[in-house]
Amino acid sequence: MTDQLKKILLGEQGLVVIFLVAFALVSALVPNFLTDRNMLGLLQSVVTVGIVACTMMFCLAARDFDLSVGSIVAFAGMVAVMASNATGSILLGLLSAIACGAFVGFINGVVIAKFRINALITTLATMQIVRGFALIASDGRAVGINSPDFYQLALSKLLGIPTPIWVLAVLFGIFGFVLNRTVFGKNTLAIGGNPEASRLAGVNVDRTRIWIFTLQGVVCGIAGILLASRITSGQPNAAVGLELSVISACVLGGVSLAGGRATMSGVIVGVLIMGIAENAMNLLNIPAFYQYIVRGVILLLAVLLDNLRSSALGRR
Amino acid sequence: MSFLDFSQITKTYPGVKALSDVSFGVVKGAVHGLMGENGAGKSTLIKILSGDQHADEGEISIDGKVQAYASTRDAFDNGVIVIHQELQLVPELTVAENLSLGRFPASAGIIAGRRMLEDVGAKLKSAGIDIDMRRKVKTLSIGERQMVEIAKAIMLDARVIALDEPTSSLSSRESEILFALIDRLRGEGKVIIYVSHRLDEVFRLCDSLTVLRDGKLAAHHASLKDVTRDQVVAEMVGREISDIWGFRPRKAGDVRLKVEALSGAKLRTPASFEARAGEIVGFFGLIGAGRSELMRLVFGADPRTGGAVTVDGKGIHATDPHGAIRAGIVLCSEDRKHDGIIQGRSIEENINISSRRHHTRFGVLNRASxxxxxxxxIKKLKVRTPSRNQDIINLSGGNQQKVILGRWLSEQGVRVLIVDEPTRGIDVGAKSEIYELLYQLAEDGMAIVVVSSELPEVMGICDRILVMCGGRINAELTRDQFAEKAILAAALPDKKTPDAIAS
Structure with missing residues (x-):
């Protein structure tokens, strides 16, 4: 009995099983959880983390790390608001936000891949630099959105489902495809598995890593725009600590920090588990302070599970 | 009555029987040699002795007591100390600190510096080791570090000390000091296991000798009095060499690969050579002779500082491997684990990583292809695996090597195949299969370069041998000129004699 349980939990689909069990339990035990309204709210609450997790997955899969995502999200949000206020064109605001995100990501990538500076250190530095830019640009204050059309990004609905959730779903689809079915995705996993062997096998390791970080920047730009739209302003202090939630979600989703192992389905489940835990705690009126503890414990358990799973795989 | 006893030791790794039913004993106060070719099982036996690995069957006993170690620490505590080729010292600490590590004389956590120096000094003196204890280990020469390692064994009151190729990086003067120390330890009644492939050292130092071959006990000599060197070599090699090579003569075509005055940071002397279509060119030399460094330069894995590489008359300016691959040069690296396999990914992905660019569209994979x-x-190279989705890490060394070969053979238009130590850690059956494959590829017109440290191998399968020593190409011999002595002489730096290398 316990052997069979072990096999299920430590197998390929272990995470999905745990997710389904958790979902069923929460649905049964927490009142008002399984309602249309709450489900949409839950999904909307994970949009930022979910979007950024798409590319963080690539980063981690290539044995890299990106701590600057929270700052880029805030900065991109500021840029989107300020640029569209200044030019009167929302499209221009959005494009400049994405361009700024891509630029920061590109710089991260070049420093890490070409100058061989540890990703943790590099992104720790850019995290602070970019946050500084966001604060300077706005003088530390929130910048309100002028055009009501900008709010509509977050408020509009398609088939009764808010646009940000659609964006999230589309990005999940795109990056799932990129990871599994493109040369870029396979090279990312190969680099994470063994960087030197990948290089000697003809993979352009530096270029791939720069692309990963640039994409990460682009995606942070998109997340920043949607966040700004939802909170109806550019906030220089938005998304503080986002990097940790995103990495937690990825790890929870079975992405190996040692590189070489990642699945989109795992990351989606990881994001949802984080969302469900938070949502359920809110519904149960658990004070925010305790929620930190619960989130930490969930993460620890996930990592322990991951450890067990790798040693189970190793033994096979 | 023997003091250290190995009894029916058997150890299997996935795909390879590393040791089978090995038994022998060593008496007290003896230096016991352990010899064998690469892959004969010497290291495995030493690993089992040190508690690093566990025997599947059989047991080790010391002084009649069966030893069961859970870890190297356990072996340590039982007085069994193995001194590896890579020394285990902390460079930033002094000699005295290294020797006291884990057992610092201290009160309330504060190290009693004077007492430490006194203790260590007394031990060093009694062992006749003359090293300044206050120096940091990083300032010592390799030979001195080896002394410190041995001093560590003495500090721990070791009963059994195993030395794994201790002289491989020592100068002859340093070796002499080491031998004197070993003589002293023998006088104190220790058991010394001396692993080496240098016949003259073994004959000079050892009282008794065990020869391993393909994981089995090939010979055990309780005394070396009536044993000749030729006899030991025969015991090590054991089989008729012509059996496994299956050499087939071929006709060489035009020059495919031309390397002119190529140099790099790790290969200062410019090197030049050619390889023709259909030719198998061997590169022989000792470890560190610069063969792998040269091949990495040809492949663009390391930046070159000068020289030119041409394939079929066309200059290759590749500064990175993917440029070389596009030009038709591929390299199977010496260090399969570090530079070859992509751990955690399937056989399928390991094969397709490079050649998939031929059948992708806009970066999207063609799954069917x-x-x-x-x-x-998998079929062509006879890779033994339940499925293509198997993680490559689960394959045996030989099968991993075949997958890496598959990675390159799936490339269209490979003109030059460089294989660095293609059969290292691979058992005999798989070896012949790989040789056969190389012959076929050469017959199809590829130029093949084989780098190997095994002299019988290069002599067995190559049309021409280039010998490297100290970063330069020292000699070139065609098949009719092949002679063990001449090749060894060219491979050895002046101070050593050809007898220094057994295999």
Whole structure:
């Protein structure tokens, strides 16, 4: 009995099983959880983390790390608001936000891949630099959105489902495809598995890593725009600590920090588990302070599970 | 009555029987030699002795007591100390600190510096080791570090000390000091296991000798009095060499690969050579002779500082491997684990990683082609695996090597195949299969470069041998000129004699 349980939990689909069990339990035990309204709210609450997790997955899969995502999200949000206020064109605001995100990501990538500076250190530095830019640009204050059309990004609905959730779903689809079915995705996993062997096998390791970080920047730009739209302003202090939630979600989703192992389905489940835990705690009126503890414990358990799973795989 | 006893030791790794039913004993106060070719099982036996690995069957006993170690720490505590080729010292600490590590004389956590120096000094003196204890280990020469390692064994009151190729990086003067120390330890009644492939050292130092071959006990000599060197070599090699090579003469075509005055940071002397279509060119030399460094330069894995590489008359300016691959040069690296396999990914992905660019569209994979490619090469190269989705880490060394070969053979238009130590850690059966494959590829017109440290191998399968020593190409011999002595003489730096290398 316990052997069979072990096999299920430590197998390929272990995470999905745990997710389904958790979902069923929460649905049964927490009142008002399984309602249309709450489900949409839950999904909307994970949009930022979910979007950024798409590319963080690539980063981690290539044995890299990106701590600057929270700052880029805030900065991109500021840029989107300020640029569209200044030019009167929302499209221009959005494009400049994405361009700024891509630029920061590109710089991260070049420093890490070409100058061989540890990703943790590099992104720790850019995290602070970019946050500084966001604060300077706005003088530390929130910048309100002028055009009501900008709010509509977050408020509009398609088939009764808010646009940000659609964006999230589309990005999940795109990056799932990129990871599994493109040369870029396979090279990312190969680099994470063994960087030197990948290089000697003809993979352009530096270029791939720069692309990963640039994409990460682009995606942070998109997340920043949607966040700004939802909170109806550019906030220089938005998304503080986002990097940790995103990495937690990825790890929870079975992405190996040692590189070489990642699945989109795992990351989606990881994001949802984080969302469900938070949502359920809110519904149960658990004070925010305790929620930190619960989130930490969930993460620890996930990592322990991951450890067990790798040693189970190793033994096979 | 023997003091240290190995009894029916058997150890199997996935795909390879590393040791089978090995038994022998060593008496007290003896230096016991352990010899064998690469892959004969010497290291495995030493690992089992040190508690690093566990025997599947059989047991080790010391002084009649069966030893069961859970870890190297356990072996340590039982007085069994193995001194590896890579020394285990902390460079930033002094000699005295290294020797006291884990057992610092201290009160309330504060190290009693004076007492430490006194203790260590007394031990060093009694062992006749003359090293300044206050120096940091990083300032010592390799030979001195080796002394410190041995001093560590003495500090721990070791009963059994195993030395794994201790002289491989020592100068002859340093070796002499080491031998004197070993003589002293023998006088104190220790058991010394001396692993080496240098016949003259073994004959000079050892009282008794065990020869391993393909994981089995090939010979055990309780005394070396009536044993000749030729006899030991025969015991090590054991089989008729011509059996496994299956050499087939071929006709060489035009020059395919031309390397002119190539140099790099790790290969200062410019090197030049050619390889023709259909030719198998061997590169022999000792470890560190610069063969792998030269091949990495040809492949663009390391930046070159000068020289030119041409394939079929066309200059290759590749500064990175993917440029070389596009030009038709591929390299199977010496260090399969570090530079070859992509751990955690399937056989299918390991095969397709490079050649998939031939059948992708806009960066999107063609799954059908990838599956077909993987299946083709698994079949063609006889990779033993339940499925193409198997993680490559689960394959034996020989099968991993075949997958890496498959990675390159699936590339269209390979003109030059460089294989660095293609059969290291691979058992005999798989070896012949790989040789056969190389012959076929050469017959199809590829130029093949084989780098190997095994002299019988290069002599067995190559049309021409280039010998490297100290970063330069020292000699070139065609097949009719092949002679063990001449090749060894060219491979050895002046101070050593050809007898220094057994295999």
């Amino acid at each position: 990838e599956i077909a490619t993987a299946e083709t090469f």
